[in-house]
Amino acid sequence: MRRLGSVQQKIPCAFLTEVRDEPSRKLDFQQFQVVATETLNPAALELDIHCATATEKIDGTCCYVTKYRGEPYLWARLDRKPTKQADKKFKKYQFSQKTCKGFVWNVEDDFREVPESWIPAHRVQHENGHPVPDEHGHIPGWVPVDGTNKQYCWHASVVNYPAGVALVLRVQEEDE
Structure with a gap:
């Protein structure tokens, strides 16, 4: 029943990320934010991702x-x-x-x-x-x-x- 292209591993962010010394807007106790930059992750380029838009990551369940x-x-x-x-x-x-x-x-x-x-x-x-x-x-x-x-x-x-x-x-x- 496995479908072609089904996700079986964590997917790296398409953009490089950086840690900002600003309080999180989501977690009251967290005094930093991890945000995507505008620079594509080299791993994404290896996967032939050349055009992408950063969006908010919303947690769910796998x-x-x-x-x-x-x-x-x-x-x-x-x-x-x-x-x-x-x-x-x-x-x-x-x-x-x-x-x-x-x-x-x-x-x-x-x-x-x-x-x-x-x-x-x-x-x-x-x-x-x-x-x-x-x-x-x-x-x-x-x-x-x-x-x-x-x-x-x-x-x-x-x-x-x-x-x-x-x-x-x-x-x-x-x-x-």
Whole structure:
């Protein structure tokens, strides 16, 4: 059920950003703002983005729809993150080396447990049968939304699995 062009990773800002020493207009306790400049991000240029307009980023939730137990199912993003001890080693390495590159993870020991139903996101690289963490030490992935788990209450509010229906913003022709 994967659709061509579906997003499976965080997308970098199309513009370079800068931190301004001005109080946030959104968060009362935050005494700075992160704003987009008018300079295109080199990563965006590599993706052939040459004409873009900066807009406000509005937070939402990341979802994925694919089959689970033979039925279409809503999945929520769940990044597999390092344990506290492994994260300390990673940050120490970053500080001493001034880079994340070259740090070696032991995925079996260095990462927190995830539910058995967890799957890594598409395009996550694998080595020796294990997913490889990104440059921030996370392994992006998905878990099926269980309507009884309060953590996913907003996700569960848009699906009714027994009735086989879901609230969607726009139906694509190739969707079932």
